[in-house]
Amino acid sequence: MGPGTWNAPGGRSDKNMNPIALTWVLVGKDLKIEYRSRQAYLTTVFFAILILVIFNFAFDPGSPATREAASGILWVALLFPGIIRLNRSFQVEMEEGTLYGLILSPADRGVLFLGKLLANWLFLMVVDLLVFLAFVIVYNFSFSTQLLWIVLLIVLSALGFSAVGTLLGAMVSTIRTREVLLPVLLFPIILPIILPAVSGTQEILLAQEIQSLNRSVELLVAFDLIYLAAGYLLFDYVVAD
């Protein structure tokens, strides 16, 4: 937080607004917008379920080949709707010029990044878990505690996805062709999280001997940490002026 005599909404003085409290104010704002508009997360979940259904038509349901491919199908259904979320994340800020307000506030740019990131992460986790639930039912997998490992993979990869996505989403928000450009920029960067996520998920779904799961989790954690740090440091450059 910069020096100054800025008063936070609700008459709290800036003494009380430590970076953590400020981050939560930003997260709360974003989630409130999503909750009130409802449209965004319903569209996102619906889109993901559509992908699951389309794949079910493309492959013969019930055949062993479909079960082999199920992990890949799940991750496609989780990744593509994520793009919708990221595009929306900064679009709502641009529409009424909120982003400029946020930049002009004495809040540290890193805090802005963390706020947007956490909001995107929480949103994606809720959507992803709903999609995962639909996936387990539509693809006839039985519920077991093993599936909690997949939930962990989803949570970790959603964090990495949001970290890179928030940074790039802020960057392309001013570009005219942003809807196309964002996936083109984002997908090559997040390829290394898709690989461990898909192979880890496959091991659990096929009830194979668990071999690469530990590695998958380690890689996802490493990816998340690197891009959290990079985003925190670089966000300043993508939103300034």
Added chain:
Amino acid sequence: MSSPINTSWRVARLYLRIADWSLIPLYFLMVVALYGAFLYAPTEREMGDVQRIFYFHVGVAWNCFLAFFGVFLGGVAYLITRKRSWDHLAASCVEVGVVFTTMVLTTGPIWAKPIWNTWWPWGDPRIMTTMVLWLIYVAYLMLRSSLPEGETKYKYCAVFGIIGFLDVPIVWFSIRWWRTIHPVVITSSGAELEPEMIHALFVSVIAMTVLCVTLVMLRMAMRLNSSMAEELTHS
């Protein structure tokens, strides 16, 4: 006397002079590299003549990483100093790097089809890393071309160049636990090659490196000239 445009003009001339002077050794090195790869080096016992593509493949591949490191370096230096010449370096390195990566991804399958009986063995760390690199830097060029000229463009490209380069080690490790079939020719215990093969490889690597640097210099001079022309027309 030392107005900014005057300095830029001098720097551009310096780039061009470096490129000019490197042309003579470059011609010489290229001829020697071709001679080394096709005539001097012995034919590989098991693979036959197709192995000779290896000299160019390795020479070019190492320069991809050099060029992309240049992008990273240019990006970091630009964000710190805000000097436009760093952006010139990053942009020129991306262009040359993408061309070189394309060469690696072309020469690789030509060799792999007769030897491994497949154009594209998925799951090999080197191949996958190179392909992801190619995708990242083609995306960089798309980002570059969709932004209007200005400080924002240089900043965004610098940021993307940095996060793209951070991805390289992660991609590498994420694929590494899969079984690798890519031959590891040069290990820490020395190269498993005939001395003539090592000589040919050495010359080829030098020749390709000089080519890479020359091309970057030419592109940087071009960029500097065009930004000077812009300045002149706007002033």
